Amino acid sequence: MNIAIVGAGPIGSYAAYQLSKQGFNVHLFDQKPKKELGKPIQCTGLLTSEIKKFIPLNKNFLINTFSHVEVFSPTGKKIKINKTEYLVDRIKFDQHLLNLAIDQGTTFYPKHKLISITSNYQLIFKHKKKEKVISPDIIIGADGPSSLITKHLNPLLLKRDYYVGFQATIKGNFNPTTYQTLFNNNLAPELFAWLVPESSTMARIGLATRKRPAHYFTKLLAHLSISPKNIIEKQAGTIPIYTPNLITKQDNIYLLGDAAGHVKATTLGGIIPGFKAAINLTHKLTNRQPPFHISKNLNLHLKIRTILNKFSNQDYHKLINLISKPKIKKLLSTHSRESPKKLLQKIFLKEPRFLRFLKKLF
Ligand SMILES: Cc1cc2nc3c(=O)[nH]c(=O)nc-3n(C[C@H](O)[C@H](O)[C@H](O)COP(=O)(O)OP(=O)(O)OC[C@H]3O[C@@H](n4cnc5c(N)ncnc54)[C@H](O)[C@@H]3O)c2cc1C
Known part of the structure; x- marks a missing residue:
């Protein structure tokens, strides 16, 4: 099965690596030359x-x-x-992930800019001033926050948040x-x-x-x-921002990473959620149960963001006062913010005054 991944950012390269490892014939395209991947830096890392x-x-x-x-x-x-x-270092990180994919058998096509997708799912790239048309079995859009493939799947979406x-x-x-x-x-x-x-x-x-x-x-x-x-x-x-009703799958097209809005709304970190989505897709395409609950988890981050966006400076002050209690600090140091459900349950049990902030959700 031929898979075309558009975008050799961290998520596209990681997906290419995982899918190549499972024996798929993976073709990874990016508009940039290999040396320029990860540039300009747009990430804290x-x-x-x-x-x-x-x-x-x-x-x-x-x-x-x-x-x-x-x-x-x-x-x-x-x-x-x-x-x-x-x-x-995002440049070295991105290059490392691409090399992992190539070592696993991915074919990398630098300087290939996706310019269009036809209604019968052909991809048209611009390469060295010429157009190149390919017809993959599966298309993965990992082409970042301004993804052309996201626009193709969501023609009515005028502007993303x-x-x-x-x-x-x-x-x-x-x-x-x-x-x-x-x-x-x-x-x-x-x-x-x-x-x-x-x-x-x-x-x-x-x-x-x-x-x-x-x-x-x-x-x-x-x-x-x-x-x-x-x-x-x-x-x-x-x-x-994660948008629950964004179409991220249609027929043989899938979106991953920033293209899909796979970003924690609490911190705006996108790398680990994107990796999880790449693993889930690899499981799906190999008929295995995907291990991560991506949308449930990202929805919870979004709800927490909805609450925090209504915080005044005084609310932040109250929140940080509650966090300063040793029992809460301990929970925060031992639980990852990647999947906040368990952490929140334990925090609410240890310190019910956190529940007061929930009313801001409504
Ligand atoms: C200031 C800032 C700080 C951040 N800090 C963190 C952080 O500390 N931790 C964290 O986890 N996340 C952070 N993020 C978010 C993180 O950078 C992104 O979630 C992550 O880069 C998403 O990776 P991606 O592979 O989906 O997209 P990208 O990294 O955007 O890669 C997309 C790739 O697609 C290619 N492409 C795009 N269009 C086309 C096309 N038409 N044809 C061919 N190729 C194309 C691009 O050249 C690019 O290589 C930060 C973001 C910003 C802006």
């Missing part, structure tokens, strides 16, 4: 420890390992939680064992800001918001007393 369930960590792409996260309330109250998490992530690499003095998240509607409305050290002298500082990202980023730097002169490089990119 922070991954929970669940990443190790999907690929072994490799010093080629691993930049830093954190032992703690610090959470700041709008008034500056800080809590520190034990948490092992990883920071990856996006956040804009805005960050910069900054030089300074940082604690490399700890990354920080700042909850404050005046600095990062409808999400949070982050400071993620690469080392003791370099960090990725940013935020994601639906409106005026550059404005809020300037405010964030001032709040952190960081001079714009310390900026080494700025990066920005769109992050789609």
